Amino acid sequence: MSTKTKKISVPGFLANGISVGIKSADKKDVGLIYSTLPAKVAAVFTKNSFKAAPLLINAERIKKGTAQAIITNSGCANAATGKEGYKDALAVSAQLAKELQIKEEHILLASTGIIGQRLPVKKITGGIGKLVKGLNEQGIEDAELAMMTTDKFPKIAIRKGIVGARDITICGIAKGAGMIEPNMATLLAYVMTDALIDNKALNTVFHQAIDATFNCISVDGCMSTNDMAIIMANGLAGNNPLERAQARLQRFRDMLCDVLNELCQAVVKDGEGATKFVTISVEGAKSRSDARRAAYAVANSNLVKTAFYGQDPNWGRIIAALGASGISLEKERVTLSVGGVLVYSQDSPANFNTQKLKDAFKKDKIEVRIGLGGGDKSYYVYTSDLSAEYVKINADYST
């Protein structure tokens, strides 16, 4: 995280985060990001059937390709709240449009917290005046703090570089600290950039970048009701146009992936109760989808996760999880190594140094490499361990 040394800012973006009393004590719970001029926008939404009200509204608004503000509250998800919840979200949006004096359709909404409870609309609308008044160039961290729930630290990443003959900035913030797919708590990620880019290119590049980063910690079919990633590009940098099939678009995409990758690693590191950062790499698969299934089967196995937590070199659980993944595999060709120690090949335990394997399980970062020997497709997943602390955090979240 680059937040400790100096305040983060992106040309043309103001932000703020305040407490309106949704969460306990004086914790910030409403955040705002505002682009001083209308920005190009692209977004990725959860595929959950019970999308929260703000996402339903955003999905409509985003179609026109322009947005200027994102308001987020924590402490209440406004999900499974039906028509009333939808109206509640609109009430927030109307009030914000009035205060910001922008078109209401340029406002995007986000909520995170407990599902099935009504949004405390009055608390939020009552605070919007103060929220808008306090908007400032260095307010990004405050906006981030306001959307945190069980997160232990803010997640902000920034890259600056020359793209299309101009200095551009890409800054992302994220919230989310649940165990990852299929058990993640809500994940929200916002990216602000001053790059000049058209809607078509922005949309393509953002989907590609999310697929290469957050989708590897699984912002996909197993998301919560409120997961969402949004990018706003206000064009202030005045760079040469970024269009498809251009080297400079590739450069922009690389910077964007860097930002998102840093954020999603931070999300895994902050995994509720996590003590380990684990990478599961699957290589040699017949298809990417096979590699993905295998990687997730291992990453989501509670028995594998608890072994990492316990620093227990019980590698057989990884083999069992792989074997239960449902992909077709030739077990004689499968190899497994943990922390560089080859533990299994040719359908038998390898002749490994037990102490080295124990040491590998003791590290904070553990790399699991699975070779399937059946093709050239691969996939990797970042995951965390499953600790007693995770259970404690989630056993009394709402009460």
Added chain:
Amino acid sequence: MSTKTKKISVPGFLANGISVGIKSADKKDVGLIYSTLPAKVAAVFTKNSFKAAPLLINAERIKKGTAQAIITNSGCANAATGKEGYKDALAVSAQLAKELQIKEEHILLASTGIIGQRLPVKKITGGIGKLVKGLNEQGIEDAELAMMTTDKFPKIAIRKGIVGARDITICGIAKGAGMIEPNMATLLAYVMTDALIDNKALNTVFHQAIDATFNCISVDGCMSTNDMAIIMANGLAGNNPLERAQARLQRFRDMLCDVLNELCQAVVKDGEGATKFVTISVEGAKSRSDARRAAYAVANSNLVKTAFYGQDPNWGRIIAALGASGISLEKERVTLSVGGVLVYSQDSPANFNTQKLKDAFKKDKIEVRIGLGGGDKSYYVYTSDLSAEYVKINADYST
């Protein structure tokens, strides 16, 4: 469990369980079930790609439809052990055939414990003499004790009744205490009966009964490397033949389902660290497969499981897990009730009594009912909660 009052026995079956020093202290770790005459046999095996050596051997032997003995060791799974592991299992089988003076092909093998370690063959073969010598009519509980790993209590169920004009007995034993699918520890279940039944009917009925019971706690594609269920029928009861499409076959199946259902409920109750017994029922689905997917999506959600553990009435997590299941649903038609309290319908929280819901979460048995309103198919799953104790048990299983 019916074990406390008197010793359990099934005509024509002898059993025993002893300690040969695989597990620590003097814990029983090798068990034997023996039918005094060759019995008809049927079995269901894990679909895991890394089937343990004993299962590979059994799969061949079971084809002929006859078996006479099952030997089981705990403390070592003999899985992911390749050709050496296969030979190790055969060595046990050869020695047992010699001691029992029966055909080696009539011996079935099972192992449960840590994956990826060689079977301590000498310890086992060295104990077989004693094991066989001690075979007795009331030894079933000892055989059960010998196959337990993290199980807290033995799981034995028995039914007696008239089928085909004769008294018959069906007795089942099971081991398994992991969290259920996809994280269960190895599940082994053996059924002994003196019913006279042909192979075809036995095979059909056993698969149907497993499907209606153990498959609802998921002995299926997500099983461990060693999961297996076996039934042996020695025909001693001399009942009228049990053939397909007969009422008496139906009666036999009902008794068998009763036995298996009692066992699988016991497995869930003994779930590692479990404090709750939860039934997830899904009704009104378009297909059984949809109902099943929905039920498992909820049952396997760590966020749902921790809420049960914490007695936290956070029902929104159930909705979120359902929405992430990937089945197509009309959310306006979905209803959710927990412990008889309707909490969600018409895409909104229902007007429920909060205290009643809190009380429902505090009970040892919790029933979650999900209505999809889209068809007439249903499915239910038994599951347990996810406790800090589960993490502790599994964090240092092998060390």
